[in-house]
Amino acid sequence: MVIxxxxxxxxxxIKKEYMDEVYNRTVFQDYPDVELGQLKDIYAKDNNLNVDEIELASGADEWIQKTFITLGQKGIMTITPDFFMYKEYAEQLQLPFYEVESEADYSFDFDKIVKAIYKKKPSLFILSNPHNPTGLMFKEDELQxxxxxxxxxxxxxxxxxAYIEFGKEYARPDGExxxxxxxxxxxxxLAGLRIGIIIAKGETYDKVTRINHPYPLDHVGMNLASVFLEDKAWVKEYANYQIEARDMLVDAFKQVNQVMSVNDSYTNFVFTYGDRALSLGRYLEENGFSGRFYEEDNLKETVRYSIIKHEDYPRLNELIEEWLKNQTIKK
Ligand SMILES: Cc1ncc(COP(=O)(O)O)c(C=O)c1O
Incomplete structure (x- = not known):
């Protein structure tokens, strides 16, 4: 099955030779003192960030949870659909949780969102940009x-x-x-190494990092990440491979945009919806390509597919063409 x-x-x-280098440089019997600073320095430099305004923890997931713990006491608001873990963490922490629903075409009415903020007065609003699951990016004035x-x-x-490197630069709202x-x-x-980054300023940085662990990540993971990030030519090639894979993915699914909606993508996946989206999803699954289906009511007629190896696209394209041949064209 192609996942x-x-x-x-x-x-x-991760290349095999990194393993030797990491084995040699890791002092297994000690707590990881210097590695955190080293990895932060590399990431900050590569991304033009002030190293004093970033911190690392176990995945973006831990930062979602930590921001909720430290800043979300009066309630969390988000849009729906969005990354399902927002709801999970709010429930886990027993925080009030408010969702503003998308329109039928999965776009969002920002006047409605702003009104909801004034009505419910949450202390934290979170959304993903680029957006999971639609794959789109919000406009600067909407975020502002x-x-x-x-x-x-x-x-x-x-x-x-989480997906910004697949997207485009934008003017972020600024401030603490x-x-x-x-x-x-x-x-x-590097999903398996669990490394997430928070970027925050001033007192907000202090608040959100107040509950940090003294050694939030392990030696080996941080060393592997640093060695990889320092291999600049490969980082670039590796990123390009995935961006090309995303473009191939969108091209593959755009073949069916006469019979369902297929979004552009600023992420590593493509979002399809409409009354025939599930039919295509099931056909692909029966033939070895498993997309993401949803249980939630507002996502019932949607399927999301993430990038695959370049060599798997010819077969995917063939299957999509085969499925399309049996469809009468109407949108
Ligand atoms: C929008 C979004 N945020 C966060 C994450 C989790 O990232 P991490 O692996 O760093 O915990 C995901 C993973 O799918 C995601 O889609």
Missing amino acids: MNRNTSPISP AIADAMEAMHGYFVIDE HVLIIRTLSKIYG
Whole structure:
């Protein structure tokens, strides 16, 4: 089965020779003191960030949880659909949780969102940009409207940029009330090492990092990540491989855009919806390509597919063509 339901990279970034280097440099019997600083320095430099404004923990997931714990006491608001873990963490922490629903075409009405913020007064608003599951990016003025409303509520706006390297640069809302979450799990292909990044300023940085563990990540994982990130030519080639895979993915599914909606993608997956989306999803699954199906009512007629190895696209394209031949064209 070719897995298309996980939003991870289809190939590993870690070369065998990194293992020897990491084995030699890791002092297994000691607590990892210097590695955290080294990895932060590399990441900050590569991404033009101030190293004093970033911190690492176990995946973007841990930062979602930590921002909720430290800044979300009066409630969490998000949009739906979005990354399902927002709801999980809010429930786990027994925090009030508010969702603003998308329109039928999975777009969002930002006036409605801003009104909901003023009505419910949550202390934290979170969304993913680029957005999971639609794969799209929000407009700068839309994000700014949320940031302004949250600032007026003396709350915080967390932008989960797990997929940003697949997207495009944008002018982020600025200020101490805005936090950004990133990860090494997506474009860097290191989901197994569990390394997530928070970017925050001033007092907000202090608040969100107040509950840090003294040694949040392990020696080996941090050393492997550092060795990989320092292999600049390979990082670039590896990222390009995935971006090409994403473009091939979108091209493959655009073949069916006369019979269902197929979004553009600023992520490592493509989102399809409409009354025939499930039919295609099932056909592909029966033939060895498993997309992501949803139980939730608002996602019943949608399927999301993530990138696969380049060599798997010819077969995927063939299957999509075969399925399409049996469809009468109407949208
Ligand atoms: C929007 C979004 N945020 C966060 C994550 C989790 O990232 P991590 O592996 O760094 O915990 C995912 C994973 O699929 C995601 O889709």
